Amino acid sequence: MTRLLSGLRTAASVAGTAIVLCASAHAASVHRYEVSVHPSLDRLAVRACFDGKAPAALVAASDGARFYLESMRVGDRALDPSGDKVMLDAVAENTCVDYQVKLQPAQTRAQTGGPETRRVGSDMLTAIGDWLWRPQESDASIELRFRLPSGVEVSAPWQRRAGNDGQPVFLAGATPYNWSGVVAFGHFFTSDIQVPGAVLHVALLDAPAPAQQAQLEKWIEHAARNVSLLYGRFPVASLQVVVTPTPRGRGPVPWAYVSRGGGPAVHLFINPARPSGEFERDWSLTHEMSHLFLPYVVSRDAWLFEGMPTYLQNVLMARGGAISVEEGWQRMQEGFQRGARTAPELSLVRASERIGYNGIYLRVYWAGAAMMLAADLQLRSQTGGKQSLDTALELLSRCCASEERRWSAQEIVARLDELTGTTIFGDLVRAQFEGASYPDYEAVLTRAGVKVEGAWVEFDAAAPWAAERDALMRTGH
Ligand SMILES: [Zn+2]
Structure with missing residues (x-):
């Protein structure tokens, strides 16, 4: 271009x-x-x-x-x-x-x-x-x-x-x-998978058995379809997907990353011995694909480029039915709590500086995710449901996705405010970075009328953000 x-x-x-x-x-x-x-x-x-x-x-x-x-x-x-x-x-x-x-x-x-x-x-x-x-x-x-x-x-x-x-x-x-x-x-085995707005060019390395090939293709297609539920199409038109078996690590997808050189790509390391149901309920692939809703962001701003997919993974899996809506909220609250418990003495600025040590990344990722939930619900509420993070990211994809450069979080936040005609993103981020505390996710969940206790999830129909909360987990809002 x-x-x-x-x-x-x-x-x-x-x-x-x-x-x-x-x-x-x-x-x-x-x-x-x-x-x-x-x-x-x-x-x-x-x-x-x-x-x-x-x-x-x-x-x-x-x-x-x-x-x-x-x-x-x-x-x-x-x-x-x-x-x-x-x-x-x-x-x-x-x-x-x-x-x-x-x-x-x-x-x-x-x-x-x-x-x-x-x-x-x-x-x-x-x-x-x-x-x-x-x-x-x-x-x-x-x-x-x-x-x-x-x-x-x-x-x-x-x-x-x-x-x-x-x-x-x-x-x-x-x-x-x-x-x-x-x-x-x-x-190896290759195939092209069509999903709304995109073709996925899949390569399954080290020749899995035919039954496993079919299962992996289905899993990739389901995750991509869930991701395209955010605004009706997958965030990029073409995606290289490379799947590599690994005997090491925990869970069905011990390791995965997104790369952008030459075009967008997702590279997954999978444990083929895990049962297929575990793949369908695993968040990793939805998370990796959700990275593509943002352009390439500079590495110091992990709170945004990791916070966004960490938030969206649960929303999109719930929308697509890979997990229930209740489980979506439950997974979110669990994550927010883990982030809050990790290195509690560190502000988001300090935690971002030390992201490579002692699991501190959890604090950064989940703080970013909590900020995205707050921004999403507030944008829905302030615009009477006309706008949301879905519509904001769709506008961002139209204005900015083709610029092949690295962005700072500040630039993206400013652009999101400009595109939505609000100051929601900037105000929220400024307040968070000026203070030393972890995002007040409990206040957001209370406003949304979501109460999670262990495996028990209860929704309060009379909560101020009840309508926004319900719309968030539905497709098309
Ligand atoms: Zn990530």
Whole structure:
């Protein structure tokens, strides 16, 4: 989007409006990469051909990339990385660069964080930044073609179209080069799942048995359908979903994360030994998908980008019937209490600074979730039910989702107030950050007439926010 618009602007200033579309179509350069995958799956041979003037340098997003790079050359001339770049000085126009990569997968069984290169059974999961050397400029589009050994599939976050020869073609370039993501190669199961407003491109790594494939596909579809109940469509039009079995960790989904490099993706580590009912009632996938209601937020503002999905996971599961409405409230109250009990001496500012220690993330996540519940109910009440967090996030998706940059919580909060024509979000956040206490979730639940005692949940029909409370858990409000 950014590339096309800047192309249009340049063309308009020189050429006049009549031939703008034509001129911009020719002006936009698309670099062509052909990636040949060796049957071992850990060796890649890449031919990168540049359209017009070659970029000044090629960069890879990960620190490891230069160690995995075996050789790079243009014609007879060898190119070497200096620091994290390969300079392409004095390279002619319309030139191709060839390079070979030998990936070294992580050997440990434990997953250490976000995207990383590792073996999953005989399949290969790769961090894109470990092998893709590309122009740094975010307006550079790259068309990637894969030459795959027979029977090998590829899963990637980029926009995909079918190539003439049946081999997949992807278009990369919409997101900054240093946003991380994964590409997988292997003999795995792939399928496309349609949900309102989106196609999910699913890859189930390490070949689960057919019955389990069907069960996992159903689970993914149900979660996505529940997520699309917020405002009638899934928050992004295309999503890469990678499912990796893991023998470690607790519950059906011991670990999961969202990545944005190249396009939105959810990567789930599952314990295939857990019964299917546990998957359907687990919050992780709904939570991960709910991250996509917000654009990419800076890491210091976890209270917002984790608080939002932590709140929405229970609302959306209850709306879709994965859990009952009573259980939705019960899970919320339990979470608020856990957050309040964790490091009770810390204000939200201090807890955010120490989020990596001693489970303090629970305090940050659930404080953020409590703030979202308060804002949602108040917005519903103040606008007589015309607006809600649902409608606010729908407006946010229309104005801001296509901006490929990182946002601060402050910017998003200001935008939500602007879009709703209120000061609800800003007032609430300011008051919370000025004080030292945990959000007063008990006062909010009392106003909403929700009383939870253990497994017992009671609703007070005469509570001031009774109508808002009921509407919150219904679809279409
Ligand atoms: Zn999260």
